[in-house]
Each structure stands twice: as C-alpha cells, then as structure tokens.
Amino acid sequence: MNHATYPGLQGKFAVITGASRTSGIGAATCRALATQGVNILFTSWQAYDRGQPHGADENGPVVLEKMLLDLGVQARRLEIDLSLPASAPQVLNAAQQWLGLPDIVVNNAAHSIPDGFELLDAAGLDAHYAVNMRAAFLLSVEFARRAKAIGRSSGRIINMTSGQGWGPLPGELAYAATKGAMEAFTLSLAAELAPLGTTVNAVDPGATDTGWISDQMRREWSVQPGIAKFNQPDDAARVIVFLASEAARHVTGQVIHARGSAI
Numbered sequence: 001m002n003h004a005t006y007p008g009l010q011g012k013f014a015v016i017t018g019a020s021r022t023s024g025i026g027a028a029t030c031r032a033l034a035t036q037g038v039n040i041l042f043t044s045w046q047a048y049d050r051g052q053p054h055g056a057d058e059n060g061p062v063v064l065e066k067m068l069l070d071l072g073v074q075a076r077r078l079e080i081d082l083s084l085p086a087s088a089p090q091v092l093n094a095a096q097q098w099l100g101l102p103d104i105v106v107n108n109a110a111h112s113i114p115d116g117f118e119l120l121d122a123a124g125l126d127a128h129y130a131v132n133m134r135a136a137f138l139l140s141v142e143f144a145r146r147a148k149a150i151g152r153s154s155g156r157i158i159n160m161t162s163g164q165g166w167g168p169l170p171g172e173l174a175y176a177a178t179k180g181a182m183e184a185f186t187l188s189l190a191a192e193l194a195p196l197g198t199t200v201n202a203v204d205p206g207a208t209d210t211g212w213i214s215d216q217m218r219r220e221w222s223v224q225p226g227i228a229k230f231n232q233p234d235d236a237a238r239v240i241v242f243l244a245s246e247a248a249r250h251v252t253g254q255v256i257h258a259r260g261s262a263i
Contacts, residue, residue, distance in 0.1 A: 013095070014106060017042070026109070037073060039073045043078045043109065045082060061079070104155070111127055120173050125174050155193075160236075162205075186254075203258060205235065
C-alpha cells in the first residue's frame with residue numbers, strides 16, 4: 001500500500017497485541033507503523049489460532065518479525081497468553097527491558113468463538129472477557145500508570161472494536177458484549193487520561209478480509225453498489241497510524257467507524 005508520512009512517529013515505540021497472522025489487522029498495523037519509523041514489539045498466541053476454523057499461520061510471527069526488521073526498525077515478537085491475569089505487566093516488562101516504555105499501545109488481540117443463546121455458557125463468557133476486556137483494560141491502565149510515574153506527557157492507546165453500536169451480531173453474544181464494553185471503556189479512560197496527554201481511541205474496521213470469510217459469505221454479502229464487499233487489513237492500519245501520530249493529538253474518546261459503508 002502507499003504510505004503517507006505522519007508527523008511525530010519516527011523513532012517511537014509501539015506495542016501491538018494479536019499479530020499472529022501475516023494476513024491480519026495486527027500484522028498490517030505493525031507493517032504500517034514500521035514504515036513510519038516506529039519500533040515494534042508485537043504479541044502472538046498461536047495455541048488460540050490453532051483452534052480456529054482458519055487455523056494458525058505457523059510461521060507468521062517469524063515472517064512478520066523479519067518483514068519489520070527489513071523495513072529498518074527494531075522489532076521483536078512475544079509469544080504470550082493474554083487470557084492470563086498477569087499478562088499485562090509481563091508485556092510491558094518485556095517492552096521496558098528491551099527499549100523502554102512504549103509510546104503507543106494497540107489492543108488488537110481478540111477472542112471470538114460463535115455461541116448464540118443456545119450455546120452461551122459461563123466458560124464461553126469468561127474466555128471472551130479474559131482477552132477482549134480484561135487483557136486490554138489492564139494493559140491500557142498499566143501503560144498509563146507507568147507513563148504517569150515517569151512524568152510522560154504524551155501517549156497513545158488504540159483499541160479495536162467491531163461496530164456493536166451499528167447493529168446486532170447474532171450468534172456472537174459473548175464477543176459482541178465484550179467488544180461493546182471496549183467502546184464504553186475507551187470513552188471513560190480517555191476522559192481520565194486527557195490531563196496526562198494520553199489519547200484513547202477505538203477503531204471499528206468493519207468486515208475485514210483476514211482469512212475468516214467463506215466463499216458463501218462472499219456470495220451472499222450485500223453492500224451498496226460501488227462499495228467493496230470487505231475491507232482489507234491495510235484499511236484499518238491506516239486509521240491506526242493516523243491516531244498514533246501527532247496529526248491526531250486532539251482526537252480522543254472516539255470510536256472511528258472505518259467500515260467502508262454504513263452497514
């Protein structure tokens with residue numbers, strides 16, 4: 001993709017969660033930020049991917065790390081289970097021991113298992129909550145606390161949601177509920193961190209072609225004439241780069257609906 005140059009990113013340091021698959025939004029975000037001169041620590045957890053219908057990208061993290069290094073930035077991968085309560089400090093400890101406290105945190109990792117009212121149970125709810133809410137919430141606040149402790153007056157937290165405000169998501173009750181909570185968290189944390197100079201925003205990328213879309217879905221998906229049926233990972237990555245940059249220094253508490261259409 002073509003890369004515009006955004007101010008204030010050269011030499012920054014970003015942590016991006018959920019970049020196991022080279023075709024995913026997390027990997028696209030890593031590449032897009034690297035082209036701006038941002039050093040990258042990304043997380044992966046392939047044990048989760050192996051249980052998904054589209055399977056794991058077994059060499060994905062290694063390939064992505066090499067791509068980033070080839071772009072001329074420092075890059076490191078961290079294999080970690082974000083569903084564990086201690087994962088947030090572990091991620092930031094790894095970052096600080098390597099390059100220092102990051103400037104940018106992108107909460108991209110997600111847990112998504114179809115349920116619906118006939119299948120939803122406590123275990124399913126807990127699994128979605130552990131990654132989609134607890135891991136992202138704790139990583140965000142731990143980052144903010146550490147930034148405050150060293151007197152930093154700037155920072156970027158960028159969350160990922162799935163447009164729960166646009167309409168229902170049948171068969172994905174736990175996922176929809178936990179991602180909807182991310183929007184509420186984004187708004188309230190943004191208000192708390194504004195005096196510290198840290199912005200908090202969320203991106204709703206719409207239906208994005210990262211490998212999960214079946215041939216039947218491609219045939220049946222209906223959109224307005226002239227609108228692409230599915231967004232590409234790079235589409236979301238461009239929005240994230242903007243929010244991470246100085247161009248968005250006065251943008252906070254927003255959910256950016258980069259869906260490509262109003263559906």
